[in-house]
Amino acid sequence: MFYSFLVMNFRSKFLLVMNLILPIIFMLMFGAVFGKQSGAYKVAYYSDRDINIESGNWVKIDKPSDVESIKALKFDIVILAEKGKIDVYYLSSMAQSERDVLLFRTKYSSAQNQSSVIEIKAHNLELERQLSDLEYIMIGVIAVSLLSVGLNAGVSIFSKYVRYGLFKRFMVTKVKPAHLLFSSVGAQLITGIISSFIILILSRLVFGVNLFVKLHDIPLYIAVVFASVMINLSIGVLLSLFFKKAAESISSLIYTIFIFFSGVYFPITIIPKSLRIISYFTPPRYVHMMFQKLYGVNSMDNVLFFVLIIGFSFFGLLLGSYAIKKFLKPTA
Incomplete structure (x- = not known):
């Protein structure tokens, strides 16, 4: 039946x-x-090395002063790189960022023949998702x-x-x-x-x-x-x-x-x-x-x-x- x-x-x-x-x-x-209007999530990044990522969902920003400043940004992922360390802030529960973090790490590590990345640290903020x-x-x-x-x-x-x-x-x-x-x-x-x-x-x-x-x-x-x-x-x-x-x-x-x-x-x-x-x-x-x-x-x-x-x-x-x-x- x-x-x-x-x-x-x-x-x-x-x-x-x-x-x-x-x-x-x-x-x-x-x-x-x-x-x-792109359905892809948006990534903001700051780097103390001269790198440039040409992609519609990547935006280069100035270094935020604190975590509250990061939360105020209208992005799904925020990546901050300084002195060989990379901090990845997840502001969206839907962001699938492994590939993007790998892309950023590769560009950051190879920029200006600088030293390789020492550490990547994830910060799961997961603010409200904006559709x-x-x-x-x-x-x-x-x-x-x-x-x-x-x-x-x-x-x-x-x-x-x-x-x-x-x-x-x-x-x-x-x-x-x-x-x-x-x-x-x-x-x-x-x-x-x-x-x-x-x-x-x-x-x-x-x-x-x-x-x-x-x-x-x-x-x-x-x-x-x-x-x-x-x-x-x-x-x-x-x-x-x-x-x-x-x-x-x-x-x-x-x-x-x-x-x-x-x-x-x-x-x-x-x-x-x-x-x-x-x-x-x-x-x-x-x-x-x-x-x-x-x-x-x-x-x-x-x-x-x-x-x-x-x-x-x-x-x-x-x-x-x-x-x-x-x-x-x-x-x-």
Whole structure:
């Protein structure tokens, strides 16, 4: 049954377009607009030797007076080299700097035939991550793809499939509600992971934006994907319960509203003040914030982060369980 739900997500042309192709189109479209803004992290460096690094993300600076001055700099990495010693300050949790430190060390060691480097010392400051516009957009694409996966699953399973008599067939086979629930939920989770992973790969290949999480953050990433799919699935379930035949049309309208008013493709500050309140009722807004938190941005505190994961997951499972039991119940 799990396999059937999963295959349907990729066999249905509508679901394939909404869950995968449309988010990719959004990624390419918005990425082309913001593509000139580099998604790479920025490195500042000071050296007491005459070296020059010609790269768009490297900037030569004067020597900072203290650590507070370093923190005030708008860079992901700050490298200070003096008297054969190199201090590397990490100001971003996303910076992958081994190659850059090696490049700097090579240039510093070979400058003016000076002595080799005596010591390299790392200082992990890890201040709040500042997303570039391109990174913000790519995370928004993931949030919208998960909106589509969950919302369309809820409507398809509990509106379209009900009309096609699928649940009547399930009643004949006496399938257990829990088995049906976890099969459908599992299929949507896998679909969400596949969709988001494809976007991560394409954003890296096409725009050079590295949003792959570290290995130890993968369980949290999956938890955020699961919670995102569940809260959006619950909306689809509610539409199916209240509007039945009109659920598909209304879900398309809600999908459009969520895209424009959630602020996942652009900050809500550009939305008229009278309409900004709408964003607080759109799940993609909070999904985007959870992903930001996962990527090192201080978008919310840890308590709210886990409350949203647990709350969204529980709400989706609760409504899904209720709807399955309702439609599997024989009519009098």
